[in-house]
Structures are given as C-alpha cells and as structure tokens.
Amino acid sequence: MGYIALVAAVRKRPAAGAAVLREDVTTAIRQAVTQELAAVGYGRLSIEGVARRAGVGKTAVYRRWSSKLEMVLEIVSEVASQSLPLLDTGSLRGDIEMVLHVVSRALRHRLASQIIPDLLAEAARNPKIGHTLQEALRANQRQASELLIGRAVARGELPAGTDPDTAVDLIIGPIYWRLAVARTPLPQGYVSELATSVAAALGAPISQSSFPNERTSGSSR
C-alpha cells in the first residue's frame, strides 16, 4: 500500500491494468486527517473518524494505508519536509527576523498550531513518529541554521565557532513557546523586537562570563 499511495501521491497511473485510485478521494482523506489531527489529536484519531469526515468508506482509506500510523506519517512528513527559502537579507538580524516571520505565520495557523505540538508530544513516546519528524524537521532546520550562521560568520557578525544547534534553540525557542505553548497573542512589533534580542543573544555567547566557566566541550565545527 505504501506503493499504491505513493503512486497516487505522485499522480502517476499504474502501468498496467485499470480502475485507479481516485485522486479526489485521496485528497479528501488527506484533508480529513489533518482536520482530525487538529480536532482530537493523534491519540484519539481513528480511521473511522477520518473516513466519516472525508465522506468516504473505510475501505477507501485501508486501500491506501495499512494503519493510522503509516497514514499520518506519510501525510505529515510530506507537509513537514518542505524547506523554507532563506533569502539573504544582508544582516544576521534581518535574516533572523525573516525566519521568525515565516515561523510565526506558520504557527498562527489554527491547524498547524494544534497539530505540531500534538505530534511532537506524541513523538516523545512513539519512536517512529519521532524519527519521521526528526528527518522532516530537524535536518531541514539544522541546514537552515548552518546557512544562516555561515553567512553571519562570513559577515563578521558572529565568531566562527558558533553552534548551529544552540542557535536554533535561541531563534525558534521563544517564538515557538509564545505561539504554540503559551498561546499569547503577539503585540505590535513583537517579531521585530524579538529578532533584535535574538541577534544580541547569538552575538554575545560566552563573552561576558567573568567566572571560570566551562566551555562547550562537545559539538565541534
């Protein structure tokens, strides 16, 4: 079924035979899955519920995916693996603000802001989900972070040793907390100010500790 679903997703028809999975049914199911995920979460999501919401028979679902896990993984990983563009704005602060805008727009969408935390929580207890999200999101993220930081280093805005993982924490953490966890509305100018703060945070690691503190021993690069 992984095969069949793939074929449908890619919008090609099977080479031989006839009578083909209908594209519109597949689309309806996909939509229903995302809506059900937002409404009841992964834990409570049921095949019957999805079929009901999509207005199709259970058969149509089982013909495409063999289990709820497989179905959800295929659908969300497709959405999650899109990479963001990452234009070069000319400054670290500008780059960060751009990323924050993109992320905040995404997290303000009702479906996304319910589905993402739910799946991340589920990932903590289901290794397969964890692995898939890891692949889809983290790799992407790290790549983006390295690009963004590489630029800043080239510009002389950051020291060469800056850790991309920590940078992701500093950039994504606050906006994610605000929108997906605390769910507090953003005041005017919030993203812009946050960008400034985060840029300052990245620009001033280690530098000021007057104590004999340990340094980051791990993660080279």
Added chain:
Amino acid sequence: MGYIALVAAVRKRPAAGAAVLREDVTTAIRQAVTQELAAVGYGRLSIEGVARRAGVGKTAVYRRWSSKLEMVLEIVSEVASQSLPLLDTGSLRGDIEMVLHVVSRALRHRLASQIIPDLLAEAARNPKIGHTLQEALRANQRQASELLIGRAVARGELPAGTDPDTAVDLIIGPIYWRLAVARTPLPQGYVSELATSVAAALGAPISQSSFPNERTSGSSR
C-alpha cells in the same frame, strides 16, 4: 465527589461516620495517573487503565473523581502550582542561570518531559485544561518573571520598560524547545552559556529602533 476527593487530598477525616477513603489508595491512583499520562497521553488515558495500573478497582477511582478530566485536572494542578524559590543571585545573568537550571532539571525528568508537552498540546483544544494550566503555570511564571526583572531593573541591568511576557519567552523558550521539543541532549556548559546569551538578549531589546545597533558584549556587569 469533589468534596470527598478534597477531604482526602487535604488529609483530614470526615467529621462524622466512619469507614474512610484510604490514603494509600488515593496515592496509588495519583501515581498511576501520572504514569499513564506519560505512557499514553491524555487522549488515550482511560479510567480502567489507571485503575489497572494502580491495582485498585474502578470503583475506587469513581468514588474520588467523576470523570477523567476532573481527575487529571485536580492532580496536575496540584503539582503544577508549586512556585519556584527564586533566590537573588546578585546578577541578572545569575538569576537566569538559576532558573534555567531548575527548569532543565524538571524537564529532564522522564515523566515531566512527556506529560507537560502532552498536556499543553491538549490544552490547545480543551478549554478547561487550558484554563487550569494557565492558572497553575502562567500566573506563577509571570510573577517570577516580574520579580526577576524587577531586580535587574533595580540593579540598572535592564531598562524600566522591559516586558515580563517577552522575557519569559526568551528565558524559557530556548530551554523548553531544546529539552521538550527537540529533545537534544545538553552539552557541557550549555545552561551556563545559554544564560549568558539570554541575558544579552534581554539587555538589548527595542534598541534597534532608537539606537544604532549596539552589540551587547561588554555592556553589563
């Protein structure tokens, strides 16, 4: 039943009559709830599962709470509403590092790191849970933030207008993202460095509009 549960929770005995809710049974149920929450999440948590895990009859559970929602709310809000001490370390950076240590220790506990994101995700779709967590966590948080920032302002480390909510985002966001979302292990010295970065972030908000981009490297202290 709220009454009976309350009585048991407060560890007082009913004034009249006899034959009382057993404290050890109540404790066993509480433990089972937290374990079930971590294992399967709120969405899949079932009364039967809790009773099974606690080694008690369903009856014992229903005698204390009338529904899974009420049960979970009572149990988690009790745990969540404890406030952290917040010693004055003498500097903003020190205060932040202390908070980060406390938070990171809490989030590294297996149960907490699974239950908290799960409940927060659930809160996004269940108003009662959202409200309870809001009460238990956010109020506490804001108070702590105001205290911490008030001190820094008094020391002259921060300008007077600093927004406590944004401060929470900057302080909690990165460590929460790291531990509860990305679930990446912390390298040596991470918390200390993060504290420095966050202090720098807090020290340089808004400045972007008025001042020509000061880089906070040697500013504080």
Added chain:
DNA sequence: GAGCGATGGAACGCTACCGTATCGACGCCA
C-alpha cells in the same frame, strides 16, 4: 464492640473502533 462505608472484584448493557469481507455500480485502461 457495633456498624458505617470503603475496598477489590465481577458483571451489566452500551458505544466506539478495529480490520476484514462482500456487495452492485461504474469509470478507466488496454
């Protein structure tokens, strides 16, 4: 010492889903 009432256990009828099977209808492909 008496009895109230909580205890675990078992069973109740009920609902929701599971995953599978079978049906006639019909559209697409060879």
Added chain:
DNA sequence: TGGCGTCGATACGGTAGCGTTCCATCGCTC
C-alpha cells in the same frame, strides 16, 4: 468494448472502555 479494480455501503466478530450496580470483606470511628 471488456474487464479490472476502486467506489460507497453494510455487516461481520472482536476488543476496549464507559459508567453503574451488586457483592462479600474488613477496617475505622464512635
């Protein structure tokens, strides 16, 4: 044009949890 295979529908037996009820037991309070 023929037939393959998907379509929605419906039904299947099975599992799980719901919330309630009844039970004999036994510890605590008076």
